Every structure is written in structure tokens, then in C-alpha cells.
Amino acid sequence: MSLSEFELIQRYFAEASTDASVALGIGDDCAVLSVPTGQQLAVSIDSLVQGTHFLEGTPADLLASRLFGSALSDLAAMGATPAWLTLALTLPEPDEDWLQLFSSRLAQLCNEYHVSLVGGDTTKGPLTLSAQVHGFLPRDHRLTRAGAKVGDLICVSGCLGDSRGGLDGLLNGFENHTEAGYLLERFYAPTPRIELGKILLGKANSCIDISDGLLSDLSHILKASGGLGARLQLEAVPISSQLIATFGEESARQWALTGGEDFELCFTLPPNYLALLSQLPVPVAVIGKVTDRADIELFLRGEPCQIQGSGYDHFQRKDD
Amino acid sequence: MSLSEFELIQRYFAEASTDASVALGIGDDCAVLSVPTGQQLAVSIDSLVQGTHFLEGTPADLLASRLFGSALSDLAAMGATPAWLTLALTLPEPDEDWLQLFSSRLAQLCNEYHVSLVGGDTTKGPLTLSAQVHGFLPRDHRLTRAGAKVGDLICVSGCLGDSRGGLDGLLNGFENHTEAGYLLERFYAPTPRIELGKILLGKANSCIDISDGLLSDLSHILKASGGLGARLQLEAVPISSQLIATFGEESARQWALTGGEDFELCFTLPPNYLALLSQLPVPVAVIGKVTDRADIELFLRGEPCQIQGSGYDHFQRKDD
The missing domain is CATH 3.30.1330.10 (PurM-like, N-terminal domain)
Known part of the structure; x- marks a missing residue:
């Protein structure tokens, strides 16, 4: 030293x-x-x-x-x-x-x-x-990636995609500067969801923080939980008005799914804990359910849909 | 991750x-x-x-x-x-x-x-x-830098300067290649003195590993122990025959005092533990005593002497 x-x-x-x-x-x-x-x-x-x-x-x-x-x-x-x-x-x-x-x-x-x-x-x-x-x-209590069960609610805290919006603004400039401060703050000063994690201990079946992107991190949970799948309602994925106002809805939705580095929590909760969601210290959205098909199925207003890319990887970043 | x-x-x-x-x-x-x-x-x-x-x-x-x-x-x-x-x-x-x-x-x-x-x-x-x-x-047992007492024996394990000899050979070539393998091994594969440290726990009054150089690390002990000093007999500082054969006695002696990164232990031991020194898993040399003068005094065969430089510091390295 x-x-x-x-x-x-x-x-x-x-x-x-x-x-x-x-x-x-x-x-x-x-x-x-x-x-x-x-x-x-x-x-x-x-x-x-x-x-x-x-x-x-x-x-x-x-x-x-x-x-x-x-x-x-x-x-x-x-x-x-x-x-x-x-x-x-x-x-x-x-x-x-x-x-x-x-x-x-x-x-x-x-x-x-x-x-x-x-x-x-x-x-x-x-x-x-x-x-x-x-x-x-x-002792012997912890949230891991490995405990998700079929039928669990898939939940995320906060808003997704803001951090990627902040990064994009840094690299390419902001199309609309009004919300630049908010987005840069989300990139430079992510809030670790400590209180939320402590409340979920012993209740959520699985948990991960979103560092690679929602789809990528959710797939870590599903894989670690024995090869499960998920159905997601994309309109339920929480996106900030600031992100949409700055970059438009299409980019915002893409980044919310794949942007990474938001450091919000993604967790799966048995449906009997649904009432818990209104008592948490941070807004939490239910975005889908765990299924037994080893795949993530995406729906937008009831219609199946697809998106490009699945997340963020340092060593693959130059090919994005 | x-x-x-x-x-x-x-x-x-x-x-x-x-x-x-x-x-x-x-x-x-x-x-x-x-x-x-x-x-x-x-x-x-x-x-x-x-x-x-x-x-x-x-x-x-x-x-x-x-x-x-x-x-x-x-x-x-x-x-x-x-x-x-x-x-x-x-x-x-x-x-x-x-x-x-x-x-x-x-x-x-x-x-x-x-x-x-x-x-x-x-x-x-x-x-x-x-x-x-x-x-x-x-619980509540540890070797620290802070416990040296006046009259403690100053001890070091192994041989000093070899790691610096290995580095010098890498940078400037070896004057004599016979012992290059040994010196490079001491640079690239230092031996952590785990067993020695465990034996010293509860016996040595202070301990440090030699990363910056003997004089520099010993001064950390003396400073942390309330501003004590030391008298060192330089001829007692252990130097390998391989280092002397490769770089000559003058460089070897200099590097043994200031070279750094040997990762041997330097510790101070109450004199009543002298008999312990013959029972250790690695050779240990007594090189001096702790004094109450806030200074390190060097002696070579009974005569006071001085050396240049006091150790190794990453940020000052270019000025060496």
C-alpha cells in the first residue's frame, strides 16, 4: 500500500x-x-x-x-x-x-x-x-439469482434506460437538453436499492441488479433457476418521461430493455406477496410472469413482438 | 461481472x-x-x-x-x-x-x-x-506495525534484495547468467511467509512484510510504534550468494536495504524469545535492536555508515 x-x-x-x-x-x-x-x-x-x-x-x-x-x-x-x-x-x-x-x-x-x-x-x-x-x-438468508419459480411475478424497481440515455447524450450529444441533468445523474450516480433488497429478503424468490440490461439480467435469473422462461408486457416496463422527452419513445423502450447500468433491482415474487408492492420505499412495476418455457416472450399491448440485441457486454461493445 | x-x-x-x-x-x-x-x-x-x-x-x-x-x-x-x-x-x-x-x-x-x-x-x-x-x-490477536518496544530484536526472514536483482536483470540484463533463474523466481514468485506469521502471532511485538525495502518498511514499524529508532548491523542482513555472484557485493547490499518487493517478514521480538529463532520454518536473521532514538543508525563491522535512498515508491520511481 x-x-x-x-x-x-x-x-x-x-x-x-x-x-x-x-x-x-x-x-x-x-x-x-x-x-x-x-x-x-x-x-x-x-x-x-x-x-x-x-x-x-x-x-x-x-x-x-x-x-x-x-x-x-x-x-x-x-x-x-x-x-x-x-x-x-x-x-x-x-x-x-x-x-x-x-x-x-x-x-x-x-x-x-x-x-x-x-x-x-x-x-x-x-x-x-x-x-x-x-x-x-x-445466516442462511440471501437473495440469489437461482430461486425463481413458475408463476412468480417479474418486478423491476425505478425506471429503466435512463443510464443508457445519459451515456448516449455524453457520447453523441442530447437531442433535447432539458432533461440532460436528470439523465446524467442517473448515469453517474446510480442509487443502490439497499432498503428494497433488505425488505425482499425472505420474500422474493430471486433477485439481480440490472447492470447488463433487463433482458440479459432476467435471462441470468431464468438460467440460474433451472432453465425457466418469461412473458413480459413491454408497456409495463417503467420508463421515465425525461428519457422519452429527450430521445423519443422508440430509443427509450429499446434502452429500457437492453441499456444496462441502471442498477435497479429485477426480482421475482410469489403472487401472494402482491400486496407488498404498494408498501415499498421505491416504485416497483410488475412487468411479467415466470413461465416453464425456456425463452423470454415479449408482448406489446397484447401482441407478440421482438427487439434487437439483448444487453450489454464490455468485450462485445464495439460491435453494438 | x-x-x-x-x-x-x-x-x-x-x-x-x-x-x-x-x-x-x-x-x-x-x-x-x-x-x-x-x-x-x-x-x-x-x-x-x-x-x-x-x-x-x-x-x-x-x-x-x-x-x-x-x-x-x-x-x-x-x-x-x-x-x-x-x-x-x-x-x-x-x-x-x-x-x-x-x-x-x-x-x-x-x-x-x-x-x-x-x-x-x-x-x-x-x-x-x-x-x-x-x-x-x-479474536483480538494480530501482528501489527504498532507494537515495537525499545530493546526488541529486529529480525528478517529469508534473503533480501533478490527480487530487485531479478528486476534489474530483466531491465538491464544479467551480468552473470548462472543465477538468473533463481533471481527471476524470487521476483515473479515471492513466497508469502504464512507459517512464520502464524508462529509469531502472540510473540512478536510488531511485524511488516518487506514490500518497499527494508529501511522503508522498518521505518513504518518505528513510526507506528510511537517514534522509536533502530541500530542495524549491516553485515547481519541476509543476502543470497546468488545475488552477490550476479551483481557484486555493493549492489547486493544496497538492494538488500532498499530494493523492496522481497515479501519477507521484518519483525521485532522481545529478547526472551531468542531461542524461538532456531525453531522456525524459514531462516531468520537478527539484524539489530530497537532503540529510543527516532532514527535508524547503520553499522558495518562496528563502524557507523550511510547508504543512499531509503526504499521504493511507485510514484517516485522515475527519479530513482
């Missing part, structure tokens, strides 16, 4: 480091941590790479919110309660202004979500940010 | 994934893990970056051993028992041959050290490898 850079980062984390589960935080060869009795640990590691996930010159505070939101979203998808964060930062140069902007935004988010930054490494090289998140789960 | 690449990696880890502490391994949004009752978790994250830590074209199996050895060394320095590994791999292209070579060497090492690969992320970009290691520690 290059301590000088991390000492700088640590300055912004004085408050967060008082968590009782952190026996030893940043500054030694390892952090030493305690998982509460009766809890298991959920962990996930993710990277953001300049040129792949964001453009050169992206302000450091936006990278912090993008990294934090996308990383914590994996905890939300398991129903876990966030606890600790570690960072591996590769930077072209040691830039104190960059570190200050990055750390200060990250510290805000850590405080908001009760997350302690417990360790890290800074190295020299092309700008790459990796984060590992750690959360707690009651 | 780009699953297709990680599914490939996972093929090599079938055996390791049966560990009872792993409730859910690779393939979902998070891994779900159990820390044994009465144990705490030690974690550390490290990155290797092409052009900073290794040269373009380095074979993937050597990168695996370099990453694994250096990452586990942080657990050794805490006295922790290795348990789990997560990986964030950024690769220019999805290269199955590269992944196969990398994964197969990594799986060998994971089996040897009883480590389970539990999660990862693969992304597209300049070659960067980040690893987080996780180990167990008996």
Missing part, C-alpha cells in the same frame, strides 16, 4: 472509521474486521476503467458516485446490509485535487449508507478504480 | 470451491461467506499494473504467482490464516490462452495455501490485476 495517498484519502473518513465492526482500519498490512454473531458476509468486487466505463476527463466526484452506486448495488441484489469498502486505485499521477474531490464525495456516500472505508492500494498506471464491498446477511 | 470470463476461470477452481466457509461462491451478485466462530477477518487489496510492476509480455502464469505471493504476504504480516481471494482483472482483450495460463497457476497456488477464489470481475482496458485476500485471526 502506498500510504501517503491513502493517508490523504483517510482524512475524509475519520467519522466512518469509528464503526464497532472495524477493529483495525486503514494503515497496516491488513484491516481487521468483525462480522456480527449470527451474520454471514456478502462480498463483491467491481472495476471502472477509463475508456470502457467512463470518458477521459470525467470529474472525480462523479467517478466516486458511479463506483459506489454500482458496487453497493450488488449488495442490494443479495439483500445485504452494507458494512465495509476497500479500494484499489490506479492513477496516472498522484493528483491531490483529484484525490480530494474523489474522497470527499466517497466519504459523503459512505456516511449516508453507513459504510466504513477499511483499506486500499494506490498504484501508478492508466486510470482504473476497483472497489470491493462487504455487507452482512442473517 | 462479465460471467463468461469468470466461468472460464472458475473451471480451474472446482476443488477449492468446496470449502465449508464458502456458502455461495462465484456466479451471483455477491459471494456469501462465513467467518468461523471466535475469529476475526483480515483483509488486504493490492494491484499489479503493466508498466509499473511488470513488463509488457510477461507470461500470465508469472503474473499469477507474483499477484498471489505479494497479496498473501499481507496476511502473513498480520499472522492471519488465508481463506478467500477475489480478483478484479482488466484485460485489453478476452484472451482464452492468457486466462487459462493465469487461472491454472492461480488454482495451483490456491490449493497449496488452502485459499478459495470466491468472486471477481473482468473488464476491458489496460492490463491491471487487483486481488483482495481475506484471512482469519483469533
Whole structure:
């Protein structure tokens, strides 16, 4: 660990480091941590790479919110309660202004979500940010991709496609600038659906966060659940008025299905939990049902339909 | 997570994934893990970056051993028992041959050290490898940098400077090729001193692994222990005959003090544990004593002396 850079980062984390589960935080060869009795640990590691996930010159505070939101979203998808964060930062140069902007935004988010930054490494090289998140789960309780059952309601939180709209605007310009701020915020500062995930724990049969695109991520659930299928009503897929106003209905609908990186939750719920949907901390739409045909069938106002492409893959992106 | 690449990696880890502490391994949004009752978790994250830590074209199996050895060394320095590994791999292209070579060497090492690969992320970009290691520690027992006491013996394991000799040979050629294989092995496949760290737990007052260079890492101990000092006998610093034969005594001695990345342990031991030193699984040399003067004093055969430079720092490397 290059301590000088991390000492700088640590300055912004004085408050967060008082968590009782952190026996030893940043500054030694390892952090030493305690998982509460009766809890298991959920962990996930993710990277953001300049040129792949964001453009050169992206302000450091936006990278912090993008990294934090996308990383914590994996905890939300398991129903876990966030606890600790570690960072591996590769930077072209040691830039104190960059570190200050990055750390200060990250510290805000850590405080908001009760997350302690417990360790890290800074190295020299092309700008790459990796984060590992750690959360707690009651022993033998977790949301996974693997439990969907025939007849489950297929649900999604929030609105889909906004993040892709924000990215498209960044790359190609916004056709209509009125809603650019909203769409960029959805791209740069995704909201990890932590509270929703915790409520779904023990109720939803399966869950995933939408990182690759709705159709692609839903297919991960269906495959992991033993080769099931789905019938989707496309008019029920939630799309923001801002996205439609900016890019038109056709692009909006396409991106809602395949855009990716919205970091909303897609989950399947036994029909007897239908009443739960009105009591959740975030709007949730029922968009279809799980079937026993190993295929995703799409319907628009009752008519079968098809769409192009199925999602987002880093290594295939240039062929999109 | 780009699953297709990680599914490939996972093929090599079938055996390791049966560990009872792993409730859910690779393939979902998070891994779900159990820390044994009465144990705490030690974690550390490290990155290797092409052009900073290794040269373009380095074979993937050597990168695996370099990453694994250096990452586990942080657990050794805490006295922790290795348990789990997560990986964030950024690769220019999805290269199955590269992944196969990398994964197969990594799986060998994971089996040897009883480590389970539990999660990862693969992304597209300049070659960067980040690893987080996780180990167990008996509750409230750990080796840290902060406990050195005046009068402690300063000890180091193995031989120092070999890794820097290997790197120098890679960059500038070997003056004498006879021992090139040994020195390259010490650079590419450092041995994490796990068993030594476990024995020292509860006995050594402080410990660190030598990543920046002996003088630099010892100064981390002295600073963390409240501003103590040290007297070192340079002739006691262990140097391999291979390093001397290849680069001469002057370079060998310099690199033993400042070279870095040997991943041997430097620790301070109360003098009453002197007898322990003959019973350890790796040769350990006593090279000096902790003093109350906030300075490192160097002696060569009884005479005070000085050396240039104090260690290794990524961001200052170009000025070396």
C-alpha cells in the first residue's frame, strides 16, 4: 500500500472509521474486521476503467458516485446490509485535487449508507478504480439469482434506460437538453436499492441488479433457476418521461430493455406477496410472469413482438 | 461481472470451491461467506499494473504467482490464516490462452495455501490485476506495525534484495547468467511467509512484510510504534550468494536495504524469545535492536555508515 495517498484519502473518513465492526482500519498490512454473531458476509468486487466505463476527463466526484452506486448495488441484489469498502486505485499521477474531490464525495456516500472505508492500494498506471464491498446477511438468508419459480411475478424497481440515455447524450450529444441533468445523474450516480433488497429478503424468490440490461439480467435469473422462461408486457416496463422527452419513445423502450447500468433491482415474487408492492420505499412495476418455457416472450399491448440485441457486454461493445 | 470470463476461470477452481466457509461462491451478485466462530477477518487489496510492476509480455502464469505471493504476504504480516481471494482483472482483450495460463497457476497456488477464489470481475482496458485476500485471526490477536518496544530484536526472514536483482536483470540484463533463474523466481514468485506469521502471532511485538525495502518498511514499524529508532548491523542482513555472484557485493547490499518487493517478514521480538529463532520454518536473521532514538543508525563491522535512498515508491520511481 502506498500510504501517503491513502493517508490523504483517510482524512475524509475519520467519522466512518469509528464503526464497532472495524477493529483495525486503514494503515497496516491488513484491516481487521468483525462480522456480527449470527451474520454471514456478502462480498463483491467491481472495476471502472477509463475508456470502457467512463470518458477521459470525467470529474472525480462523479467517478466516486458511479463506483459506489454500482458496487453497493450488488449488495442490494443479495439483500445485504452494507458494512465495509476497500479500494484499489490506479492513477496516472498522484493528483491531490483529484484525490480530494474523489474522497470527499466517497466519504459523503459512505456516511449516508453507513459504510466504513477499511483499506486500499494506490498504484501508478492508466486510470482504473476497483472497489470491493462487504455487507452482512442473517445466516442462511440471501437473495440469489437461482430461486425463481413458475408463476412468480417479474418486478423491476425505478425506471429503466435512463443510464443508457445519459451515456448516449455524453457520447453523441442530447437531442433535447432539458432533461440532460436528470439523465446524467442517473448515469453517474446510480442509487443502490439497499432498503428494497433488505425488505425482499425472505420474500422474493430471486433477485439481480440490472447492470447488463433487463433482458440479459432476467435471462441470468431464468438460467440460474433451472432453465425457466418469461412473458413480459413491454408497456409495463417503467420508463421515465425525461428519457422519452429527450430521445423519443422508440430509443427509450429499446434502452429500457437492453441499456444496462441502471442498477435497479429485477426480482421475482410469489403472487401472494402482491400486496407488498404498494408498501415499498421505491416504485416497483410488475412487468411479467415466470413461465416453464425456456425463452423470454415479449408482448406489446397484447401482441407478440421482438427487439434487437439483448444487453450489454464490455468485450462485445464495439460491435453494438 | 462479465460471467463468461469468470466461468472460464472458475473451471480451474472446482476443488477449492468446496470449502465449508464458502456458502455461495462465484456466479451471483455477491459471494456469501462465513467467518468461523471466535475469529476475526483480515483483509488486504493490492494491484499489479503493466508498466509499473511488470513488463509488457510477461507470461500470465508469472503474473499469477507474483499477484498471489505479494497479496498473501499481507496476511502473513498480520499472522492471519488465508481463506478467500477475489480478483478484479482488466484485460485489453478476452484472451482464452492468457486466462487459462493465469487461472491454472492461480488454482495451483490456491490449493497449496488452502485459499478459495470466491468472486471477481473482468473488464476491458489496460492490463491491471487487483486481488483482495481475506484471512482469519483469533479474536483480538494480530501482528501489527504498532507494537515495537525499545530493546526488541529486529529480525528478517529469508534473503533480501533478490527480487530487485531479478528486476534489474530483466531491465538491464544479467551480468552473470548462472543465477538468473533463481533471481527471476524470487521476483515473479515471492513466497508469502504464512507459517512464520502464524508462529509469531502472540510473540512478536510488531511485524511488516518487506514490500518497499527494508529501511522503508522498518521505518513504518518505528513510526507506528510511537517514534522509536533502530541500530542495524549491516553485515547481519541476509543476502543470497546468488545475488552477490550476479551483481557484486555493493549492489547486493544496497538492494538488500532498499530494493523492496522481497515479501519477507521484518519483525521485532522481545529478547526472551531468542531461542524461538532456531525453531522456525524459514531462516531468520537478527539484524539489530530497537532503540529510543527516532532514527535508524547503520553499522558495518562496528563502524557507523550511510547508504543512499531509503526504499521504493511507485510514484517516485522515475527519479530513482
